[in-house]
Amino acid sequence: MRLFRAALLLGVAALPTLAGAQAAPPQTAMGARTESVKPIDFTTRTLPNGLRVYAIRDTTTPNVSVQVWYDVGSKDDPKGRSGFAHMFEHLMFKATRNLVPEQMDRLTEDVGGYNNASTADDYTNYFEVVPSNHLQRLLFAEADRMAALVVEPKSFASERDVVKEELRQRTLAQPYGKLFSIYYPKLAYSVHPYARPGIGSLEELESAGIDDVRAFHATYYRPDNAVLVVSGNFDPAQLDRWVDQYFANIKRPSAPIPRVTVQEPARTAAVSRTVYEANTPLPAVLISYHLPPERSADTPALMVLNAILSAGESSRLYGSLVYRDQLAQSASTFLDTKQSTGNFVAYAMLASGKTAAEGEAALKREIARVRDAAVSPAELAEAKNELLTSALKQRETAEGKASLIANSVIVNGDPTAADRQIAAIQTVTAADVQRVAREYLKDQQSATIRYLPAEGKPAGTTDAPIAIAPTVQVAALTPPANIAVVTPAPEGQRILPPAPGAPIAPTLPQPVVATLSNGIRVVTVERHDLPLVTASLVALGGSATDPAGKAGASSLAADLMTKGTQTRSATEIARAVESLGGSIESSASDDGASIDLTVPSAQVDTAMTILADVATHPTFAPAEIERARSQTIDGLNVAMKNPAQLSGMVADRVVYGTRAYGQVSTPTSLKGLTRADLTAAYARSWKPGQATLLLVGDVTPTQARLLAEKHLGQWRAAGAATAATSAEPAFPAPRVIVVDMPDAGQAGVVVARPGIRRADERYYSLAVANTVLGGGFSSRLNQEIRIKRGLAYGAGSSVLAGRDVGLVSARTQTKNPSAAEVVGLIDAEMRRLGTAPVAPAELETRQAALIGNFGRTIETTDGVASILAGYTLQGVPLDELSRYIPRVQAVDPAAVQTTAAALLDPKAASVIVVGDAKQFLPALRQAHPEVEVIPAGQINLDSPKLR
DSSP, X not given: OOOOOHHHHHHOSOEEOOOSTTOOOOBOTTSOBOOOEEOOOOEEEEOTTSOEEEEEEOTTOSEEEEEEEESOOGGGOOTTOTTHHHHHHHHTTSOBSSOOTTHHHHHTGGGTXXXXXXXXXXXXXXXXXXXXXXXXXXXXXXXXXXXXXXXXXXXXXXXXXHHHHHHIIIIISSTTHHIIXXXXXXXXXXXXXXXXXXXXXXXXXXXXXXXXXXXXXXXXXXXXXXXXEEEESOOHHHHHHHHHHHHTTSOOOSSOOOOOOOOOOOOOSOEEEEEEESSOSSOEEEEEEEEOOTTSTTHHHHHHHHHHHHSSTTSHHIIIIIIISOOEEEEEEEEEOOSSOEEEEEEEEEOTTOOHHHHHHHHHHHHHHHHHSOOOHHHHHHHHHXXXXXXXXXXXXXXXXXXXXXXXXXXXSOTTHHHHHHHHHHHOOHHHHHHHHHHHOOGGGEEEEEEEEGGGOOTTOOOOOOOOOTTOOOOOOOOOSSOOOOOOOOTTTSOOOOOOOOOOOOOOOOOEEEEOTTSOEEEEEEOOSSSEEEEEEEEEOOGGGSOTTOTTHHHHHHHHTTSBBSSOBHHHHHHHHHTTTOEEEEEEOSSEEEEEEEEEGGGHHHHHHHHHHHHHOBOOOHHXXXXXXXXXXXXXXXXXXXXXXHHHHHHHHHHHTTSGGGOOOOHHHHHTOOHHHHXXXXXXXXXXXXXXEEEEESOOHHHHHHHHHHHHTTOOOOSOOOOOOOOOOOOOOOOEEEEEOTTOSSEEEEEEEEOOOTTSTTHHHHHHHHHHHHSSTTSHHHIIIIITTOOOSOEEEEEEOOSSOOEEEEEXXXXXGGHHHHHHHHHHHHHHHHHSOOOHHHHHHHHHHHHHHHHHHTTSHHHHHHHHHHHXXXXXXXXXXXXXHHHHHTOOHHHHHHHHHHHSOGGGOEEEEEEOGGGTHHHHHXXXXXXXXXXXXXXXXXXXXXX
């Protein structure tokens, strides 16, 4: 997959050194923080075979992250083999001499960890997080797949099918997928192989053979082309011994590593293309400009420029295109910097009724504005603070720190690049920002794509497809001599992974609770390892309290709370928070609403002033209502063009029927909402007696209580607490629904049925049963649908349990012809779980997966806040935090089978398939003759009948 590095670049920075909790750091006159840089504390060594090893010790976590990054990416795809690096990434999870296929998942997910990989233009990285007592096992496994990967026809064929489904899911079925992953790189480059999309050409992958794959591995997957990073809780001396034991004997080939030396020429004349594509709900425009390699001294100034243009709601693009002029449903920029020529990308998805020409002109006006005039001191300070906070958040986990080091080495050639960049950011001036804008964002250097709905194509228009330029230079792969063909070791001769060590118990957060005189509950969780605080104000109520016919009232009201108070405008709210380096969000769920922000701890007092104002004094100005309504409707129209998203919306409506959780926001329901509906929705939730303030991070309970008293202690609200909802109607009978979306790139499949309340005693046995069914890569659904048959990029299931009875669902996306087969596989696995006991060994792995995910979530301040907010809204005691692990561990096979028989039986489930019906309807009708077919353009989500 092609990875856009905007988010990563925002985080490629070392920690600012803050004096202590709540101690205000020095600031410039315009508010920029001026802290010194604290580098990531790592050690490094290089083995005789060339493997570079970096170690980052952190004894505050019970986990360890192991990452191996190879200096080979999509740019290195051989001639005639585009997509090869990405395809190879998939094969690395198959067999080695000593590991059976998918054993990497057994060594990670099945012990409470996880693993993944990605392919970018310049690298392919493999990364795992596991309990630290499993570190030795992961080093053994990574060394074995570096040195002794088994490449055989069956795995190659199955993973090629999976890659096809990934292409359909990420690129063909998703609106705008082709714009970003296919057309953008093709137009951006005329010579460099970066022009080839990372997903590749399926035709070229089909023509590849086993010898090609073996040659690719022998050429690039070698110790002197790799970086190993270990971050977390480990003994340094023991780590060195294990690295030597498993990696030192891997042979360093004598042949040189092929390198791409092509240089992309400067673009001296603007280029533009217009394409018309199906499944495009709104016009879009994308403009790219060449940038120097990431190691350039100009990168810090470009990072600041990027933040000024698009970081947050006080940014220039949001402020002008989205908010003021209402031209765009969304607009942003990102830096796609690389080892060689990268790109600065600006894009906009236009609002309904707006044209691509208007969007293009507006984007270019904003680019010209930053070229022609210096940015303000306030904008400069805000951008720097946002970049500092982003860096702080990325360093909350061992995995985040490991990624920073590895990326610095591979892309910049220097492990300290992250430290240097953040130091340089602090010295960036307004003149620097204007200079790089003038240097790199000239009109004649632009490449523009206008991406328009196919149905709007004028008659007689000649297609001008965006193709890879014939001048793009790629080289054939010359196979190394004497490539060894690795075969699995015979049974009995395989070297087994070492046994795990003694486990390290996690340190569970300990909430401290106080209550103010006005009824607000204040919950504090102390965590002083980083100067960061997450604040979340949670109120009961939510979308389930919306009256019939008023779906979306609570959600829209929550969105509007940050769009103006009695003393601050929407822009002033955004600017006030973002100038601190934070961001503020308000949202509603079925059971409540929340306002959330994360800021450096030294800024929490100021940030709480804004949070309290937003919570207690929203104005719901008519102009803001209309703006938010239009943006939400445009977003819904985009979602309803995505088969996966639309299938989920239909599932909610079908399963819940007229119950409160079943109301779905639609363009029709949103258009009918009045200001009185929104103020009523606000009043139902936002009362101090049903609100909880969560403060997690570098703050003490005493400080938290003082902050709450200062900013929320005088809050009063008229009216009694929101009354409990009346008795809900029964769940409707299950249905089988096909939403016909002709020419959809993929089918979205959902099998869903009623579940239970979160407070139900069966919750943990259902959670474990669900994890056996569809929780993670090792789950039964993913095994059957992806791994065995290659029918989907992934398949899973989930349990949504609230104050009321929620939903249990299994979901996937597949090519249209296999939709009926996938429905049958889901049905069979749901049924099997209730008719046969789960083997103890399988049960143990699924329990470990749940516990491991819980443990990783509580590593971050916003993760802890999210769990506690969920407990608050679901009516679960906060001390459930300490009971979660033992309650998961207490579930036995009998409980799983009993619960699955009652709550996963597919007889009570509805089946929803959204896709090109002509390709799967006959097969689906054979199994489900009662199927109802509704054209996508006629679906009515305002009614449970759907018509």
